[in-house]
Amino acid sequence: MTTKTLLCLSLGAPASAMPRQLDGLLPGWELCLAASLRDAARQLRSRSLSVGLLLLEYEPAGPGAAVAAIAAATAAALAELDAFLRQHHWLHWIAVCHRPLLQHEAGRKLVGEHCCDFHTWPLDSARLRHTLGHALGLAALRAVPFPPLPQRGTNGSYGTSGANGRHESAAVQTAGQLVGHTPAMRRLYGQIARVAPADAAVLIWGESGTGKELVAQAIHARSAAAAGPFVAVNCAAIAPGLAQSELFGHMRGAFTGAAQDRRGLLESADGGTIFLDEIGDLPLELQANLLRFLQEKSVLRVGANRSVLVNARVIAASHVDLEAAVARGAFRQDLYYRLNVLSLVVPALRERKDDLPLLADHFFERYAAERAPRLRGYSGAALAALRGHDWPGNVRELINRIRRALIMAEGRLIQPEDLGLAGTAAPDGCEPLGGARVRAERQAIEGGLVQGKSMTQVAEELGVSRMTLYRLMAKHGISNPARARSK
Numbered sequence: 001m002t003t004k005t006l007l008c009l010s011l012g013a014p015a016s017a018m019p020r021q022l023d024g025l026l027p028g029w030e031l032c033l034a035a036s037l038r039d040a041a042r043q044l045r046s047r048s049l050s051v052g053l054l055l056l057e058y059e060p061a062g063p064g065a066a067v068a069a070i071a072a073a074t075a076a077a078l079a080e081l082d083a084f085l086r087q088h089h090w091l092h093w094i095a096v097c098h099r100p101l102l103q104h105e106a107g108r109k110l111v112g113e114h115c116c117d118f119h120t121w122p123l124d125s126a127r128l129r130h131t132l133g134h135a136l137g138l139a140a141l142r143a144v145p146f147p148p149l150p151q152r153g154t155n156g157s158y159g160t161s162g163a164n165g166r167h168e169s170a171a172v173q174t175a176g177q178l179v180g181h182t183p184a185m186r187r188l189y190g191q192i193a194r195v196a197p198a199d200a201a202v203l204i205w206g207e208s209g210t211g212k213e214l215v216a217q218a219i220h221a222r223s224a225a226a227a228g229p230f231v232a233v234n235c236a237a238i239a240p241g242l243a244q245s246e247l248f249g250h251m252r253g254a255f256t257g258a259a260q261d262r263r264g265l266l267e268s269a270d271g272g273t274i275f276l277d278e279i280g281d282l283p284l285e286l287q288a289n290l291l292r293f294l295q296e297k298s299v300l301r302v303g304a305n306r307s308v309l310v311n312a313r314v315i316a317a318s319h320v321d322l323e324a325a326v327a328r329g330a331f332r333q334d335l336y337y338r339l340n341v342l343s344l345v346v347p348a349l350r351e352r353k354d355d356l357p358l359l360a361d362h363f364f365e366r367y368a369a370e371r372a373p374r375l376r377g378y379s380g381a382a383l384a385a386l387r388g389h390d391w392p393g394n395v396r397e398l399i400n401r402i403r404r405a406l407i408m409a410e411g412r413l414i415q416p417e418d419l420g421l422a423g424t425a426a427p428d429g430c431e432p433l434g435g436a437r438v439r440a441e442r443q444a445i446e447g448g449l450v451q452g453k454s455m456t457q458v459a460e461e462l463g464v465s466r467m468t469l470y471r472l473m474a475k476h477g478i479s480n481p482a483r484a485r486s487k
């Protein structure tokens, strides 16, 4: 029997009340309990969940006090919840509340906008189970690997109304959390769908802020381990002295301060995926241990004399050239080969500028709670400025600029200066350097390949290693002509 998992977020009542309220109500469901928005966000980061039950315990002050008695504190809590639900809109939410909450405008709006159904106390448990089963079924339908991509209409529109009157079609909303419809992104979606079911390690390369963690999440969500945890570790952020115990765990007394046995991050990813971001920053000593884990699928806690079997898939990511790190002796070659079984390249934003309007609309909606209500979208000049910029910080930079604009904009439309991009729109007839650079790179590779030379020769002439040549070919979607000829 497959496990039915549910996030239960209870607000407005003591955390201890929740297990009691749900006791015996939902047999066959595994409940992930969260008593705060922060707690819920944490659960959503570490698990792949598609259905959420919102237990809204806000009660009026007393009988008859119904509508007016929803205190200011409750209104503030509802506003905070509204922002949270906007952020986690891909979940199917079902609300359980007291009837008076629905007589209050903020409560009614929140449930109406974010939830696919609601129930009031006292609960009809059979109907609740039916609703939850239905929501899970809908979520499973939606989880079909990357739904069809949005079709650009004749007027350049994409579906229902987005920030610029463009449509954010259902496809955009649900392609995991990755947004983009350019050939480069479509190629990436195809690669994600292909590597997800395999059990091998995956290495993701891409500049900082391109979305490597989202790609890792998308692979996890489509893998056989999707119901298990997704544990993300930033190798660059672990304190050097603690790295061994953080990753592999420790036994009580193993070192000063080890007051009890503690499992490491690898063990907590058992049954799921461990995402090792900035893998190039992992100290050499730990690289050896990680290699052992990849070979033996077991971990030895610090101070332990027996190892524990752990079944976790490893997805690693790097924004630095690991091959160069291997050449410098900063990264183990055997680990590099072990991790690089399946590799993906996430394209930089400057290489897929046709995604900018879609991404801009997406973040306009995602951070809607931060914007002034009068703000309607982007001016033509702002869209041109987005296109004219080179995006060294990639999607993360785009998010930061849009969030700044949502707060700073004074008019009804975002202007280039709100984005901090005044004067960056590409003047007619002059191509921004980023685009020109990418095109030149592609032409040089294609030029070398068509002359029937071996990959080693082409790599030598271009002044890069063979691995880098393969990586660049994947980035530009250039296939190996020798392989194509032999088909």
Ligand SMILES: Nc1ncnc2c1ncn2[C@@H]1O[C@H](COP(=O)(O)OP(=O)(O)OP(=O)(O)O)[C@@H](O)[C@H]1O
Pocket: 177, 178, 179, 180, 206, 207, 208, 209, 210, 211, 212, 213, 214, 215, 277, 319, 395, 396, 399
């Ligand atoms: N294609 C995309 N669609 C929607 N959001 C995206 C996309 N790519 C990136 N993002 C968002 O951009 C931000 C940065 O993405 P992420 O952290 O995955 O990048 P990264 O490549 O792992 O960065 P770093 O190398 O610095 O760790 C996140 O908020 C992520 O949600």
